[in-house]
Amino acid sequence: MSSLSDAQPAATGKMPMGLVRAWRLVSFIVRFAASLLLTFLGLLAITFFIGRIVPIDPVLAVVGDRAPRAVYEAARLKMGLDQPQIVQFIQYVGAVLSGDLGLSVSSGRPVVQDLAEVFPATLEMATLGIAIGVLLGVPMGVEAAAHRNSFGDQIIRVVGLAGYAVPAFWLGLVGLALFYARLQWVAGPGRLDVFYDGIVEPVTGLLLVDSLLAGETEIFWNAVSHILLPAAILGFFSLAYISRMTRSLMLDQLGQEYVTTARVKGVSERLVIWRHAFRPILVPLITVIGLSYASLIEGSVMIETIFSWPGIGNYLTTALLNADMAAVLGATLVIGGVFIAINKVCDGLYRVFDPRSR
Amino acid sequence: MTTLSHWLTDDSPASRLQARLGRWYRMGLALWRNRLAMLGVAIVLALVILAVAAPYIASHDPLVQDLTRRLLPPSGDNWMGTDELGRDIWSRVVFGARITLVIVAMVAVLTAPIGLLLGAISGYLGGWIDRLIMGVTDIFLSMPKLILALALVAALGPGIENAGIAIAITSWPAYTRIARAETLTFKNAEFIAAMRLQGASTARIIFAHVLPLCLSSMIVRVTLDMAGIILTAAGLGFIGLGAQPPLPEWGAMIARGRSFILDQWWVATMPGFAIVIVSLGFCLLGDGLRDVLDPKSGDRH
């Protein structure tokens, strides 16, 4: 951080500008990578810690509670549970790095394998959700700020508040009752109607893409009608957050002196808003969108439970109820890892691309 | 009356008391004029009253089952209908206010002082202590809160206390950040230097001068966070990791109503409205308080 601001052009006047920028970029990337690694390590420490405080005996979970003493002891040694905690933690980190998240008690398969299968479903839904959130939320926020205190602004503010006050799982239930059961506008829980299941060979794991690749338009539209409601609900939360942040960023901009300068020049109000006020917020807005995307992946846990959506959130809650700790921690690690990565990358992008911070 | 309000809003108060009362008067007035904030105040007050006077407000015993009266729609006798065990939903919602209030209070009491203290220490002392505290804080801040709370409750075991602890563990870092930022803004101010010259100890400066100054932005942030805490707690209850049956926790009530959502919509819908209204109340109150106490961080006028 400090070298970003310390290296004023005047202080490094003898170096060419390009070299100064390159040097700053390199040192920035090094620090960025270090902070990313540290955060991941922190996440691993937390999941490791959670794994230790579980009142379930991990050895019993493997050998079963009828195992003779000798078998139990052998398994305990084999799992490295006689080692000091710090050694166990290093072994744990090593195992995770090599892609070993343990065995799921309920599916009997490696957790990694399970997660690879369910993750695309989550990604598909969250991505559609963020698309809805950005496409609606950004223009809404800009409009609200441009016509501050107008009727439209009030509505957008209420929507923004609702995003903080409405429980996602409840909205999902009410949405199902209304749009699926009563109005029959959309299909019900799950990714596809039962009789379409397993027809399309998974290539990317994203059903919307795979069905189109396979030329199965009927299945594509069925998938659309299934994903629409859960994605729209995720999209609602995303647009609530994005429009609120866009509005407040824009209000801040519209109060800036250079926006007045643009008006002094006789620039039209539309250009004042989109070129002078909106362009400077693009970079912080990317961060906002990234945060929203990360929180949708996290928030999909609740929505997937409601919509029986076979994604990582559903996997996590099922594992929670079965006390399948390896699966719980694996899913936590993956969601947490994706969350952290998106967060950090957006933060990094912000620092690299904002001309003021260069 | 007018002389009193003139005395209170005098531009050059004659005494410290007059200045302080004047400030409160102006803040109170600003809050009073903000209709949405007053709505928030009313909702939060209503929640407290419901929780305290639950036995007098509820029309039925929230736990008594009556299988002859199961799944009745809202009526004069059962304002919000009855659930699958014939319990009165209105009464359960009223008693549920207690659980919500307990969790909210628990999280606030656990997190705010810790965050405040850590942040003030970090900001005031600086150096390697600052770097260490903020390093840990940043790591926690980048974590997904809901997922972490889920995993923690899974490990600790379900229940209100554990849900509260799990939420608390995931929400202290934000307060540390705020308190630190606030501390940094006046760390080098003259009055702090004056205290130091008078020989005040570091601990005394932090407790007597730094902490009180961080308080207002802290109150704003805690109030704004209440909605999120309520939603997370309800989410844990919904998944089955929060308050255990037969306790009338709102999230758990929605979970039970899930099977009847198509035909007996009121079972799941009514507690949901309670959550929405209470969360909204805290949001509105927080927004209003922010405008009054901490105007620089919010929308400008």
Add this chain to the structure above:
Amino acid sequence: MTKPLLEVENLRVTFPTSRGDVDVVAGISFSLGRERLGIVGESGSGKSMTGRSILRLIRPPGRVRADLFRFDGQNLLDLSERQMRAIRGARISMVMQDPKFALNPVMTVGEQIAEALRAHGNLPRREVSARVLDMLAAVRITDPKRVASLYPHEVSGGMGQRVMIAMMLIPEPDILIADEPTSALDVSVQAQVLDIIDEQVRQRGMGLMLISHDLALVSHYCDRVIVMNAGRIVETLDSGQLGAASHPYTRALIEAVPRLDETRDWLPTLPRAGGEVA
């Protein structure tokens, strides 16, 4: 003197506060031709609001009223927003106070100057960039090509203010308002920037309204000086006749300026209350 470009009578700018409406400009009248007019006053005297109200830049809840507010035969208060836009920049322009805040941080200097030109007509791209470079050269920027490609945070304050002047003069307006154009700059470049403004205004035969708190500076660069206090005009003087100022407030302003060849034990301060000098 020829017919004035701008005539203002009984201009009021009002803002609502918790203790009732406050007139930050409380009924002032003046006119401006192709001359150099200075407005002097302490901060809060309403001088900046006067400048901004001419461009109709006072945003609600602020209100502007006047018995007469005529520019080039049109009443500014009657114009639509679209008609007003055609005046802003093209006919009346304003140099803002601090280039650090008044230039858009994410647009290059060249883009921002070109925009002032493009807002008032369609010119071929080649001509626009040629005129931008000419204009930069006219405000004594030695390497216009390089400077045009810089971002505002990459130029110094003095250069930023010259960019600002270039941007405001490129559409060739009739009136230039300069609102404290040098108060954010280092003393060493202040005179340079004012000389550039002065030179350009003379060459183009424009009207200049120089708003400042610095009486000496204004009287040096202007033909006439209006002294404002608490939203009112205290006195109007020809700049050569400052010594003849009769109003006590003006006298106090003059007294407050320290001179090199004097030894004074104390500098007089301006009594604030009510704008009256005891």
